[in-house]
Amino acid sequence: QKEVEQNSGPLSVPEGAIASLNCTYSDRGSQSFFWYRQYSGKSPELIMSIYSNGDKEDGRFTAQLNKASQYVSLLIRDSQPSDSATYLCAVNNGYSTLTFGKGTMLLVSP
Amino acid sequence: DTGVSQDPRHKITKRGQNVTFRCDPISEHNRLYWYRQTLGQGPEFLTYFQNEAQLEKSRLLSDRFSAERPKGSFSTLEIQRTEQGDSAMYLCASSLGGEDYIQYFGAGTRLSVL
Numbered sequence: 001q002k003e004v005e006q007n008s009g010p011l012s013v014p015e016g017a018i019a020s021l022n023c024t025y026s027d028r029g030s031q032s033f034f035w036y037r038q039y040s041g042k043s044p045e046l047i048m049s050i051y052s053n054g055d056k057e058d059g060r061f062t063a064q065l066n067k068a069s070q071y072v073s074l075l076i077r078d079s080q081p082s083d084s085a086t087y088l089c090a091v092n093n094g095y096s097t098l099t100f101g102k103g104t105m106l107l108v109s110p
Numbered sequence: 111d112t113g114v115s116q117d118p119r120h121k122i123t124k125r126g127q128n129v130t131f132r133c134d135p136i137s138e139h140n141r142l143y144w145y146r147q148t149l150g151q152g153p154e155f156l157t158y159f160q161n162e163a164q165l166e167k168s169r170l171l172s173d174r175f176s177a178e179r180p181k182g183s184f185s186t187l188e189i190q191r192t193e194q195g196d197s198a199m200y201l202c203a204s205s206l207g208g209e210d211y212i213q214y215f216g217a218g219t220r221l222s223v224l
Contacts, residue, residue, distance in 0.1 A: 004152075008150075034212070034213075036215075042217070042218075043199075043201055043215040043216060043217050043218045044153065044201070044215050045112075045215070046212055046213075046214065049212055088152050088153075090152075096141070096158060096165070096166070097143065097155045097158060097166065097169075098145075098153070098155065098213060099155070100152030100153050100154070101152050102150065102151055
């Protein structure tokens with residue numbers, strides 16, 4: 001059973017702080033990793049993709065991948081109330097389908 | 111708006127009825143995926159197509175679920191003899207081919223079975 005684990009939260013941070021979201025996966029053959037943001041009642045929206053070890057930065061978002069530790073993280077700098085949402089970690093193990101974690105709820109307080 | 115269109119957005123039905131959902135992918139995308147999402151869970155993969163070929167369907171939840179993509183463009187997902195446990199958000203996504211290609215999700219169809 002290929003699994004993706006996330007802390008369900010909620011993770012509460014004050015406005016302007018750094019939010020750190022973590023994800024572990026069980027399948028060592030996993031090749032592609034994605035972070036989606038999902039507002040309540042809406043569909044998932046892609047935030048970041050990462051394919052190789054290390055960091056990838058896009059604006060206020062940084063994704064970090066460590067394949068040896070089977071660990072993916074998402075950092076959100078200068079968190080805003082509008083960042084309050086559920087963040088889904090998704091892993092593609094090479095069979096063209098995504099396995100999602102249950103998501104971490106992030107709450108950014110003004 | 112990602113460009114993936116799903117219809118209807120909401121569907122209320124009575125237990126035992128059949129329902130069909132439609133998904134129109136981004137026009138140049140040859141892969142189309144169906145997922146189901148229940149409250150508090152991440153999306154759960156159901157099936158996917160490359161062009162008109164259904165390449166994976168073993169994860170459909172039961173033989174009451176079926177999907178088609180007859181001309182390699184839009185797709186339909188049908189649930190026969192609906193049960194209350196089928197109540198969920200049904201999500202469609204599309205991508206270009208290949209595992210590195212990003213899947214873009216539609217707005218989803220929320221199904222309520224009474």
